[in-house]
Amino acid sequence: MKNNLKDLRADRGWSQGDLAEQLGVSRQTVNALENGKYDPSLPLAFKIADTFGRKIEDVFVWSAT
Amino acid sequence: MSEPTTSPRAISLLKAVCGIQTPHDRRNQITLLRWILGFGITFLAAVWLSETGRVGDGGPGIGLALVPSAFAAGAIWSYMRYVREADELARTIQLQAIATGFGVMIGFLVLYPLFEQAGAPAAGLYEAAVIGMCAFAGGELIATARYR
Numbered sequence: 001m002k003n004n005l006k007d008l009r010a011d012r013g014w015s016q017g018d019l020a021e022q023l024g025v026s027r028q029t030v031n032a033l034e035n036g037k038y039d040p041s042l043p044l045a046f047k048i049a050d051t052f053g054r055k056i057e058d059v060f061v062w063s064a065t
Numbered sequence: 066m067s068e069p070t071t072s073p074r075a076i077s078l079l080k081a082v083c084g085i086q087t088p089h090d091r092r093n094q095i096t097l098l099r100w101i102l103g104f105g106i107t108f109l110a111a112v113w114l115s116e117t118g119r120v121g122d123g124g125p126g127i128g129l130a131l132v133p134s135a136f137a138a139g140a141i142w143s144y145m146r147y148v149r150e151a152d153e154l155a156r157t158i159q160l161q162a163i164a165t166g167f168g169v170m171i172g173f174l175v176l177y178p179l180f181e182q183a184g185a186p187a188a189g190l191y192e193a194a195v196i197g198m199c200a201f202a203g204g205e206l207i208a209t210a211r212y213r
Contacts, residue, residue: 020087028085029154032212041153 002061006034008052022051085155085209093147100143104136158208165204170197 009019009030016034020027023044032038033048040048049056086094111129114120120129148159174193181187 024087026085026087026090026152026155028212029152032154037212038154038157044153 001039002036002063003033003059004061005030005048005059008054008059009034012052019051023047085152085158087152090147090151090155093143093150097140097143097147100136100140104133104140107136108133154212158205158212161208162201162205165207166197166201169200170194173197 005019009016014022016030017027020030023030024047025044029038033040045056045060049059052059111133114129115126120126148156151159170193173188173196174190177185177188177193
């Protein structure tokens with residue numbers, strides 16, 4: 001699964017730590033999400049989309065590879 | 066003489082291990098460490114009291130064994146709480162570490178008798194537990210590195 005978390009975060013000028021604090025996760029989790037090394041749970045994916053005021057499909061894109 | 070240096074790779078992994086916790090997780094881990102410390106102290110004290118014959122058999126001996134058992138129960142309870150409430154990536158890493166530790170320990174218990182028959186030194190449950198714990202720690206490091 002791909003995502004544009006890094007761009008959305010950069011648009012708002014947030015650090016990984018800022019976003020992690022808002023989501024209630026660790027900075028390492030945000031880092032792993034941005035690098036595509038970890039796919040979030042459904043509740044966390046919805047929370048991320050909600051934090052950016054976007055639909056979930058605007059943040060996460062299904063990719064078979 | 067030059068100062069010993071830590072490799073950047075090791076520092077990066079250490080930062081990843083430390084950065085994987087939220088403040089809530091850290092509080093739960095401190096609680097867990099307190100239970101483990103209590104268990105360690107009471108276990109060693111119980112072994113010493115038992116081996117030196119300061120506590121007799123029967124009721125007093127069982128009472129003595131119950132003290133570290135209570136701390137062990139507390140440690141298990143607080144570890145379960147830590148995993149249940151942990152950041153979801155930390156939970157994933159813990160799951161992989163548990164799988165590694167458990168798998169290696171069971172593998173050791175099943176396979177090591179073959180090595181013993183071939184002349185390897187005898188090993189028991191304590192050795193299996195230590196190997197399981199080492200495998201758990203190794204599994205945690207490997208999983209942390211995977212999501213770094």
